[in-house]
Amino acid sequence: MKHTAIENVQFRVGKWLPSDQIFLEKWLEGLVEEVSDNVKPLHPVIEAFKELIEEDAELFMLFNQMFEQVPAKYTMSPAGKPQVRDYHHMLQMINAVMTKAPEFDSSGLVGLPINAILDWSMGTTGGFTAFLNDKVNVQLKRILNEWGVFLKSQESCEVLSDQGWFSEAALKALCAMDPYQKADSIDPKQNFIDNFKCDPQKPYWGFTSWDDFFTREFNEGRRPVASPNDDRVISNACESAPYRVATDVKRHAKFWIKAQPYSLQHMLANDCLAEKFVGGTVYQAFLSAKSYHRWHAPVNGTVVKAYVQDGTYYSETLAEAYDPEGNKESQGYITEVATRALIFIEADNPDIGLMCVMPVGMAEVSSCEITVYEGQKVKKGDQLGSFHFGGSTHCLFFGPHVKLEFDLHGQTPGLTSTNIPINARIATVQV
Structure with a gap:
């Protein structure tokens, strides 16, 4: 794929997409040229997506509207060339990237190419509605699963x-x-x-595949577990940067507004255990594209329940409108709607009791694989599962009775924070 190198390119949160909109547009321009020069038959799962769009009246309207609603100044590249023009063009571009593994490029990393293709259209009212649609998300899951098959193949090693x-x-x-x-x-x-x-x-x-590389494991001893025998100490579940600590979290909240407050009933997928966390604490942190992508137990305890909740893949809060960093700014919003894993653990420490680890998928990074089972005893630092094709964000939930003193390693939570090592202490229970 052709694209122009740009020195000192800046990135959005997690370094999944460049924050420099000019670079992103030039990357898209390269993909536009590739698709125009080499039109290929659609992969069967892409063809099925096309049929879904064209046979469903509501979706046909929405997938036309989402491109019509993009302001004219965003439909052309800096060189005056057209970008993603309509859903036919969108499908051709997705078709082109799903047989590629993400390449490293020092001038800029587009770790979420489909997300980049949809960068403007998913921020429209048409896009917001379309990417919340269950039928659309079922088909997107099929597309991403098919891409995942390629990323687990020997052929995907070419970029390694x-x-x-x-x-x-x-x-x-x-x-x-x-x-x-x-x-x-x-x-x-x-x-x-x-x-x-x-x-x-x-x-x-x-490494046997791109996926094998991206889910690489640490050597023994490289990430020591903080105070493994002290049940008061809570360790970091992902190698991640702190985003938010919220207390007195409500059962229901308007999570789609600008502030994106947490809404427990929705985050925890209407699980009967959600009531245990009303009035409690939520800690959220985000992962980097270049970091370790497995999840580890933050406490000693027993797995009470563990499952994956299907959700959205390309929905961002409409409150961000045409913000080029709308995906970044939707960190809180996606915890209620995106595909996510829910792992409830009854901690050995009664001062903690029931807590929950919730890894959240984002865009292409939505394959959440749980590797523990209900009833399993886990120790701090034991693996719970992993993301495939990188990482996204995750939350830890604690009940209202749990008094925590957080140790965020000298940082204030936010979009500019940096990674805390996995298994390092992030909080201590106060009695």
Whole structure:
């Protein structure tokens, strides 16, 4: 794919998309050129999506409106070339990216290409309605699952090379995300080898697919568990940056408004256990595209219930309108509507009692795989599951009786915070 390098490109939260709108538009321009020069038959799941749009009167209207409603100034690239013009064009572009694995590019990382294709249209009223539609989300799940099959194939290893994700620039970028390694003098290749299970002597360093690389595991001892025998200490469930700490959380709230307050009944998918957390505390943190993508238990305890709740994939709060960073600004909103895993754990510490870990998928990063089962005993630091194709955001829920002193490693929660290591202490229960 052709695209223009831009020096010092800035990124949106989690570094999934460039915050520089000009870079994003140039990346899209490259994809537009590729699709125009090489029109391919639609993959069967894309063809099925096309049929769904055209055979359902409401969806046909919405998928036409979402492109018509994009302001004219956003439908052309900086060079005056058309971007995503209509749903036919959208489908061709999705068709082009779903047989590719994301490449590392030091000039800018578009880790969510479908999200980039829909960047403006999903912020319209037509897009907002369409991407909340159950039938649309069922088909999007099929598309993403099919893409996931490719990302788990040997063919997807092509981008794992000395010119790709194992290049000096890529390894340096991955090293920079390590909260324990901030010095510029550190050898980034050695840092990766020390951190992760791999074998640089093997093809693709021993990784069997793109998905295998993205769900890479730490070597033993690289992320020590904070106070493993102290049940008062709560450890970080994901290698993530703190976004928000909310207390006295309500059962119902207008989560779609600008402030995006948490709405427990919706976040917890109307689960009967939701009432246990009314008036309690929610901690939310977001993951980086270049970080570790597995989830670990934050407490010692027993898994009470664990399941995946299907939801949306490309819905962002309409309160952000045409904000180019609307996806970033929807961090709170997506916890109520997006695909997410719910893992309820009865902590050994009675001062905690029932708590919940909720990893939340976002756009392409919506495959939540739970690897624990109901009734299983877990220790702090044990793996609970993983995202596939990267990571998104996650929440921890605590009941109203739990008094917590948070340790966010000197940071104020927000969109500019940085990663706290997984298994590190993030809070201590106060008696």
